[in-house]
Amino acid sequence: MPTSPSDPSARYDLAVIGAGPAGLAAAVTAAELGLRCVLLDxxxxxxxxxxxxxxxxxxxAHPERLHHGWSTFTGLRDRLAASSVTHLTEHQVWTAEHSEVWRLHAVAGEAAVVVEAKSVLLATGAYERQLPFPxxxxxxxVTAGGAQAMLKAGLVLPGRRIVVAGSGPLLLAAASSLVSAGASVPAVVEAGSYLGYARGLGTLAANPAKLVEGAGHGARLLSGRVRLRRSSAVVEAHGTDRVTGVTVARLDAEWRPxxxxxxxxxxxxxxxxHGLLPQIELATELGAETVLTADRTVALKVDDGLRTSLPGLWAAGETCGVGGADLAIAEGELAARVIAGAPVPAGLRRRRDRRRAFAGLMAAAHRSGPGWTDWLRPDTDVCRCEEVPVAAVREAVEELGATDPRTVKLLTRAGMGWCQGRMCGPAVTCLAGSTELRPDSRPLSCPVPLARLADGS
Incomplete structure (x- = not known):
């Protein structure tokens, strides 16, 4: 059962941040190898x-029907329950510091918790990338992942007739789940063409499970009479109190309608x-080195043992570049073995390498084109939190001399709202004239009560 530490300053051998596929695999593997481990999520x-x-x-009664690979999760969950791992639920780490040991500062409701560990594994996953449209x-x-979350966690659908749109493999998985739950999905609108996968036939052949998974989604969509529209995008949603329809247009190679x-x-x-972005601000705020992935997103730079550039800090799963649950589990186990000083089986390393190669192929195949901004109108909100329209961002760039997202933020407030730019960041970056995202650097990775800052917790 989840517990809270009786002594908040107790020192662990390893602290794992995030209890998704990578974090679970890392925590249970580390504990089974004899490390004193804490898992914060x-x-x-x-x-x-x-x-x-x-x-x-x-x-x-049957949660497995909403998931791919449910038995893999239940196996990890059972190992966690039988392990010595201290599992801290509803603990959000908002910053970290390192001297002789790592000190992780977390909030649990209104309470402050400080956890000390010799090593830290960052397995914080990713969040969705959004490109606005009228x-x-x-x-x-809603977001594609948000629709899945509503279904998986709440057993509810966002609607009865749902258009799934954007780019990336998450679209097929989301549409498949929605159809299985009884929704009508008239179309899956994919901005990419899928032709990019043809450039990596060897990588596809080395990952047959991915082909089987894709075929399963395809069969379910066929049974639900779902039409796949490639090289297309939703360029406008219609309605007043609620969406009543969308306009879909074909895209050219640069994603222009x-x-x-x-x-x-x-x-x-x-x-x-439109895909996922690694959630890495805890590490980048401390100066960890990053790399650009094939879809021009920012991920943590790691070596073959998944060590980051910071001593004592490892990363696994989506923080190293988005690649799915199978890759995350392999990297979580690999990192735990390296941290524990245990041998890494050759088969595990090969599995990780195959999955990482597929992740690179997938990222390149679904990379967004610069022409998507042509479907925007001057009054289209880019930043939802602060209600900043496209016209204000373009004025900051074209008339006030802004050349980067930070200057645009200072001039327009785009990115200053509750999500701190996670929703609008990619769009603002593109409108500011940059083709590549920059690593986030924020001293607080999540909202923190002022009392926690005032008392130095």
């Missing part, structure tokens, strides 16, 4: 976003997302 139950599942009170702030427009190809699709919900 912001959620109430293990599994992270990927293995999000209903609360026991909902009485879900009408994207209407009720009924092709005039005359627009078509309206009626719906009462839209699930949209």
């Amino acid at each position: 912001a959620g109430p139950r293990p599994g992270g976003q990927y293995y999000r599942h209903p609360a026991p009170g909902l009485g879900a 009408g994207w702030t209407l009720p009924g427009v 092709v005039p005359g190809t627009e078509r309206r699709i009626d719906c009462d919900a839209v699930a949209v997302g």
Whole structure:
């Protein structure tokens, strides 16, 4: 059962941040190898976003029907329950410091917790990348991952007739889950063409499980009469009190809408997302080195043992570049073995390398094109939190001399809201004229009560 430390300053051999696939695999492996391990996670139950599942009170009889690889999760969960790992649920780490040991500062409700450990493994996962379009702030427009979270955790659908749109493999998984739950999905609108996968036939052949998974999603979509629209995008959502339909247009190779190809699709919900961004601000605030992935996102730079550039800090899973649960589990186990000084089986390293190669192929295949800004209008909100429209961002760039997202933020407040730029950051970066995202650096990785800052906790 989850516990809280009786002595908040107790020192552990390893602190794992995040209880998703990578964090779970790392924590149970480390404990089984004899390390004194603590697992901190912001959620109430293990599994992270990927293995999000209903609360026991909902009485879900078959949660496995909403997940791919559910037995893998239950195996990790059972190992966690039988292990010596101190599992701290609903503990959100907001900053870290390092001298002789690592000190992790977390909040649990209104309480402050400080955890000390010799080593830290960052397994904080990723969050969704959003590209705005006219009408994207209407009720009924949710992220693709958000639609899955509603279904997995709450057993509810965002609507009955749902258009799934954006780019990346998450779209097929989301649409498959929605169809299985009884929703009507008139279309999956993919901005990419899937032709990028043809450049890596060897990588595809080395990952047959991924092909089987994709075929399973495809079969489910065929059975639900879901149409796949490639090289297309939702360029506008319609409605007043709620979304009632979307306009879909074909895209050219640069993701510019092709005039005359627009078509309206009626719906009462839209699930949209353009891939995932590694959540790495805890490490970048401390100066950890980063790399650009094939889709121009920022991930932590690690060596073959998953060590970052900071002494005593490791990373696994999506923090090293988005690649899915199988890769995250392999990297979590690999990192735990390296930290414990245990041998790394050759098969584990090969599995990790195959999955990481597939992640690179996937990122390149779904990389966004610069022409997506052509579907914006001057009054389209870029920053939802602060209600900053496209016109204000372009004025900051074209008339006030802003050349980077930070200056745009200072001039327009874009990125100063509750999400701290996580939703609007990629769009603002593109509108500011940059083709590459920069690593986030924020002293507080999550909202912290002022009392915790005032008392130095």
